[in-house]
Amino acid sequence: MNNEILVAENVTKIYGIDTKNPVTALSDVSLTMYESDFICVMGPSGSGKSTFINNLSTIDIPTKGKVFINGQEVRTMGENEVGKFRYENLGFIFQEFNLLESLTIFENIAVPLTLSHVPLEEVKQRVQVIAKKLGVDELLDKYPSECSGGQRQRASIARALVTNPKLIVADEPTGNLDSKNSHDLLELFKRLNEEEGVSILMVTHDSMIASYSQKLLYIKDGQIAETIERKDLTQKEYFYKIVDVNSTESQKLFID
Numbered sequence: 676m677n678n679e680i681l682v683a684e685n686v687t688k689i690y691g692i693d694t695k696n697p698v699t700a701l702s703d704v705s706l707t708m709y710e711s712d713f714i715c716v717m718g719p720s721g722s723g724k725s726t727f728i729n730n731l732s733t734i735d736i737p738t739k740g741k742v743f744i745n746g747q748e749v750r751t752m753g754e755n756e757v758g759k760f761r762y763e764n765l766g767f768i769f770q771e772f773n774l775l776e777s778l779t780i781f782e783n784i785a786v787p788l789t790l791s792h793v794p795l796e797e798v799k800q801r802v803q804v805i806a807k808k809l810g811v812d813e814l815l816d817k818y819p820s821e822c823s824g825g826q827r828q829r830a831s832i833a834r835a836l837v838t839n840p841k842l843i844v845a846d847e848p849t850g851n852l853d854s855k856n857s858h859d860l861l862e863l864f865k866r867l868n869e870e871e872g873v874s875i876l877m878v879t880h881d882s883m884i885a886s887y888s889q890k891l892l893y894i895k896d897g898q899i900a901e902t903i904e905r906k907d908l909t910q911k912e913y914f915y916k917i918v919d920v921n922s923t924e925s926q927k928l929f930i931d
């Protein structure tokens with residue numbers, strides 16, 4: 676059995692808890708993720724998917740419950756410690772790429788290494804390697820404004836991966852990519868997952884993208900309503916199962 680990388684115990688998130696209209700976005704959710712797990716999160720709009728991954732990955736702090744990453748309880752870490760911990764362990768990929776406009780693509784990708792005081796020669800070498808993997812090695816001297824949406828997205832993915840994170844946390848990472856680039860990204864995730872044991876926790880609304888995972892969590896009303904595991908299914912069989920869950924759950928919305 677692989678080591679536990681992320682443990683969430685009875686996590687609840689209530690937005691606006693001190694207001695007249697608090698919103699319980701996540702309700703008593705637990706999850707154990709092991710090294711090399713590849714988990715996808717799906718569910719209707721507003722069901723709590725982003726809240727789920729944000730609260731499990733140090734971006735946000737739960738109202739109730741505990742989160743452990745690599746055995747450390749996130750709540751007990753100071754702000755600086757959490758920052759360092761993120762750089763060393765986590766790679767975040769979001770739909771908005773948040774590249775710094777005043778820095779070149781090279782400098783953007785290098786940011787997490789520079790912040791960790793990695794020597795310049797090593798920075799250059801690691802940026803080159805990851806930029807090549809993401810197909811942005813020709814763009815390193817350009818500024819984000821000189822690149823297309825897909826190129827910027829790939830550069831931001833290179834920045835998330837340049838630290839060799841143990842856990843990739845991705846919220847709709849293919850949102851701005853065309854279908855070829857989406858599948859290339861998922862093939863890269865698959866390789867990192869299978870060959871380097873990187874764990875992946877990813878939100879997507881696309882069943883085809885979700886079919887690259889080994890486990891699917893279907894979130895509804897802030898809770899895990901269904902869990903499907905790929906096990907020995909082919910990707911195609913798993914894909915059909917995912918489509919089925921999405922369509923069955925969508926139909927329930929009519930009946931309810």
Ligand SMILES: Nc1ncnc2c1ncn2[C@@H]1O[C@H](COP(=O)(O)OP(=O)(O)OP(=O)(O)O)[C@@H](O)[C@H]1O
Binds near residue numbers: 723725726
């Ligand atoms: N900062 C916030 N303050 C108040 N309510 C919030 C906040 N963020 C999210 N919510 C509410 O929490 C619930 C869950 O939102 P969340 O963004 O996690 O859903 P989601 O499943 O990711 O949605 P989508 O697929 O539309 O992105 C929604 O009702 C949303 O309106």
